[in-house]
Every structure is written in C-alpha cells, then in structure tokens.
Amino acid sequence: MSAAAPARRSFRAADLLSWWPAWLLFALVLCALFAPWLAPMDPDRQNLLARLKAPGFEARGAVYHLGSDELGRDVLSRLIYGARISLSVAVLSVLLSGVVGVTVGMAAGYLRGWTETVLMRLVDIFLSIPAILLAIITVAVLGPGFVNVILVLALTRWPRYARVAYGQTLAIAERPFVRLSRAMGASPARVIAVHILPNIVGPLLVVATLEFGLMVLFEAGLSFLGLGVQPPTASWGSMLSTGRNYLATAWWIATFPGLALFLLVLSANMIGDRLSDRIGKG
Template sequence: MASATRYRSRYIAGQLLAWWPAILLGLMVLMAILAPLIAPLDPNRQDLLGRLKLPGYEGRGGTYWLGTDELGRDVLSRMIYGSRVSITVAVLSVLLSGIVGVTVGMLAGYLRGWPETILMRLVDIFLSIPAILLAIITVAVLGPSFFNVILVLALTRWPRYARVAYGQTMSIARRPFVTLARSMGCSVPRALLLHILPNIISPILVVATLEFGLMVLFEAGLSFLGLGVQPPTASWGAMLSTGRNYVTSAWWIATFPGLALFLLVLSANLIGDRVSDIIGKGR
C-alpha cells in the first residue's frame, strides 16, 4: 500500500514536472485575461509621496506587494496589466505572420514556375534584413502604437513560416492524392486548404510555438527602446527601461518584470520543444 502511494506520488510529481511550462503559461494567460479582477490597485494611479517604496509597503489605497515605481504606481498591478500587452501582441503577431507566411509558402510550393521565383526571392530579401533592425525602422516610420507593433512584428517574421510551408508543400504536392485532385479540376484555393494545409500544419505549429516566445522578446525590446506600446499603458519592456535608471536604489522595478519576461519566454520555448518532440515521434 505504501509503495503504491509512493509510486502514485512520484507519477504525479513527474507529470507536473513535465508539464510545468504549459501550466505556467496557462497561469500567465489567465492572469492577463483576469487582470481587471485580480490587480490589487489601479496600474496608472500615481502617488508621488509613495514613490520608490520597497516591496510590502503599505500606503494610500492598500499594500504594494512588489513595491512602487518612480511615480508611486503599484509594480504588481502594472506587471499584471503588462502581461496583457505582451501576450496579446505575441498571439496576434504570430497569427498574422503565420497566415501571411503560410499562404506565400504554399502558393510558391504548389504553383512553382515564375510565382515560385518571385515569392521566394521576396522571402530571401526579407530574410537578408536583420529582423530587429527592420522592426525598428518600420515602427519609426509608422509611429509607435499597439497595433503598429503587431503589424511590424508580423511583417518581420512571416518569411520563416513561408520557408517551412514552401518546403513542406513541395513534398506534399507530389503525392498521388494531390495529383489526382488537380487532374479532376480542383481549384488552387481548394487544393491548398483541403489537401495541402492539413498535411503541413504540424511543422507550422512547431514554428508558431517557438515564434511566440520570440514575439514576446521583440515586443519587450521595442517597448524598452520607446518604440512599442506608449505610456501610460503598462508594458514589461517599458518597465525594464524605466527600472534600469533605478537599479541601485529601486531594484524591484526592473527585477520583477524581467523575471516574468524570462519565465514567459522560457515556458513558451519549452512547450515548442515538447511539441516538436511529440510530432517527431508521431511520424
């Protein structure tokens, strides 16, 4: 009986250890969704008399569990609301870049000929430009805003999806069922949606899970440089940018958002690795 209980405990612990990245990411997503309900204070409320206070400070309005920033705002509340920005930007930019990249890659791999040459040369041009440099230039031209950040990140990352979709589509397009569908007059959109896409979705999902963490980092980097979401909207990158000026006197301003950013990106990357392993074993 004792050995069975011990075995069950080890099994449960092993499952939790294996799935902790998904659990952590799920908790962060839930935190972002429920931010208005769980944030202890207004993230934008200023209290200059309570600026740069240590974690646990009790002041006007309640307890500041993670301290206050240079304007007396609650760091914990701003972190909770900042998660909404990071996760929303990452999800939408991954979806948009994935749709554009997969469409371009499938068209190039299925049509071949001059469409393939034009589309893949366009992919090569975008890949030859450093992504972060292209993002900075584009944001500087369009202006920093929430939607512009999403557009810029999608613009810089779609070629990766295109390369994967292109290679997978060329392989699938030679299969007998695709050749038969084409000979029976199947239109290009129908062939791509019904015959090509379902057979290449697995590697696309792997790319998307890995790109999610990268999008979070890009968004934080742009906000750190002042080219992302603009104040007073809370953003982890902007909090890091502010906190660097107070590292010696108020370490908590940059430490806690940096730790949250690290955990979010780490969990997303580990989930991507696990998805890749599962798909690889299933083949």
C-alpha cells in the same frame, strides 16, 4: 489494488509536472485575462508620497506587494496589466505573420514556376535584413502604438513561416493523394486547403510556438526603446527601461518585469521544443 496502480498514478503525476511550462503559460494568460480583478490597484494611479518604496510597503491602507515605481504606481498591478500587452501583441502578430507566411509559402510550393521564383526571392530579401533592425526602422516610420507594433512584427517575421510552408508543401505536393485530387479536377485552392494544409500544420505549429516567445522579446525591446506601446500604458519593456535608471536604489522596478519576461519566453520555447519532439516521433 494491484501494484501497477501506484505506478500509474506516479506516471500521470510526473507527466503532468513535465508540462509545467504549459501550466505557467496558462497562468500568465489567466492573469492577463482577469487583470481588472487580480490587480490590487489601478496600474496608472500615482502616489508621489509612496514613490520608490520597497516590496511590502503599506500606505493609506494599500500594500505595495512588489514595491512602487518612480511615480508611486504599484509594480504588481502594472506587471499584471503589462502581461496583457505582451501576450496580445505576441498572439496577434503570430497569427498575422503566420497567415501571410503560410499563404505565400504554400502558393510558391504548389504553383511553382514564376510564382515560386518571385515569392521566394521576396522571402530571401526579407530574410537578408536583420529582423530587429527592420522592426525599428518600420516603427520609426509608422510611429509607435499597439496596432503598429503588431503590424511591424508581422511584417518582419512572416518569411519564417513561408520557408517552412514552402518546404513542407514541396514534399506533400507530389504525394499520390494530391496527384489524384488534381487529376479529378480539384482547383489549386481546394487542393491546398483540403489536402496540403492539414498535413503541414504540425511543423507550422512548432514554428508558431517558438515565434511566440520571440514576439514577446521583440515587443519588449521596442517598448524598451520607446517605440512600442506608449506610456502610461503598462508594458514590461517600458518598465524595464524605467527600472534601469533605479537599479542601485529600487531594483524591484526592473527585476520583476525581467523575471516575468524570462518565465514567459522560457515556457513558450520549452513548449515548442516539446511539440517538436512529439511531432518528430510521430
């Protein structure tokens, strides 16, 4: 065996470990997908005799590994089911805002003229309004709920994608292969879909990854304020809101959801930074 073999194995192991944020995010996704099988209890089942019990408490043959909340519900089970809300809201809002923003940005960058002026001024208007303020006002008007939260987050964040898509489209639209396609009679829709979009996917993917973590925080913030997914549905933001009232006597109610949010957002942001470095070097 050559001396290079151990070095190659060490390099592969180090490379795999360097992607620990992706493994962490993958583990959280698995927890959300298989919540009914992983959660030790029904997340909404109340047991007032076991309320505010510390992690490791056992009652009626059931172990509360991360303690119980003010209604005697298992914190671990609610944490696992809460991952479903945070991840699903983040994924759907990123997809919806990405589709709208990329479409607007590419149309403005390719068509130019009055279309560019109107669309980009609309983007400027949305960007001038604080995103969280716009989200709170919109949810207050539409009402709280899972679907409304997704719509609100998509409404507040699509301009970020539009800006990036617009700048990238301006750079690609003047390339020789795009000019040749136009000269051969290709329609604007075909040029955008076949020649421009594949060449700007990289930067858009970086934006989507970073926006994913922000969507998680926005959803948690809205739920914390009572404007997100409504009780008794488990949500990390609502668990934090409840836990703040018991920090002195039951620290675990707020600590574990806060830690889960921290790890999820950290992993998403680190993946985004890693992708940005890879694309920049490429």
